[in-house]
Amino acid sequence: MLKLAIILGSTRPGRKGEAVARWVYDIAKSRGDSEVELVDIKDFDLPLLDEPAPPSMGQYIHPHTKRWSEKIDAFDAFVFVTPEYNRGPSGALKNAIDFLYREWNNKAAGFVGYGSAGGTRAVEQLRLVMGELQVADVRAQVMLSLFTDFENFSVFAPGPRQEKSVNAMLDQVNAWGGALKPLRMK
Ligand SMILES: Cc1cc2nc3c(=O)[nH]c(=O)nc-3n(C[C@H](O)[C@H](O)[C@H](O)COP(=O)(O)O)c2cc1C
Numbered sequence: 001m002l003k004l005a006i007i008l009g010s011t012r013p014g015r016k017g018e019a020v021a022r023w024v025y026d027i028a029k030s031r032g033d034s035e036v037e038l039v040d041i042k043d044f045d046l047p048l049l050d051e052p053a054p055p056s057m058g059q060y061i062h063p064h065t066k067r068w069s070e071k072i073d074a075f076d077a078f079v080f081v082t083p084e085y086n087r088g089p090s091g092a093l094k095n096a097i098d099f100l101y102r103e104w105n106n107k108a109a110g111f112v113g114y115g116s117a118g119g120t121r122a123v124e125q126l127r128l129v130m131g132e133l134q135v136a137d138v139r140a141q142v143m144l145s146l147f148t149d150f151e152n153f154s155v156f157a158p159g160p161r162q163e164k165s166v167n168a169m170l171d172q173v174n175a176w177g178g179a180l181k182p183l184r185m186k
């Protein structure tokens with residue numbers, strides 16, 4: 001079975017991202033078509049990128065990088081759960097992505113964004129980043145609005161169509177994650 005990581009990209013105390021990522025995780029798990037894990041970047045205590053060599057060389061010297069590398073390396077596909085901060089993804093998520101290179105290559109990814117504009121601008125920026133990392137990002141994406149998917153802009157209460165949009169995104173992530181397997185074996 002495909003190994004799928006739901007990557008929780010916000011680290012802020014009181015973050016809404018945790019409820020969102022758990023909801024995505026539960027939907028993915030209930031499908032039974034992937035081995036799914038919730039990966040919280042907060043648990044990895046990554047500082048601002050502090051590796052002397054470019055990540056594409058894979059010459060990591062710090063234990064925190066080696067631990068993060070081992071974790072990400074184990075997956076075939078990813079769902080990035082990202083808030084929108086100043087029209088982009090969180091700095092913490094971008095930093096965590098920048099730490100690695102080969103571990104992301106030839107894998108598939110989907111996005112769940114949230115914010116006042118459904119996190120769409122954050123996801124657009126992440127799609128550019130995926131190109132450099134040789135990640136196949138799928139078309140279907142989940143856009144959660146602070147106005148309609150959170151009560152009083154705070155308590156997560158996804159609208160009725162949102163579960164369907166998660167499943168549409170996961171269908172594509174699983175298909176592409178599987179299709180790229182031969183490239184990952186080289
Ligand atoms: C530093 C910062 C910048 C933000 N900028 C935007 C923005 O540009 N667009 C938007 O839709 N929401 C913006 N927001 C609102 C966040 O999307 C919203 O607070 C969301 O809950 C943040 O995710 P988190 O709770 O998981 O940290 C911003 C929030 C913060 C903290």
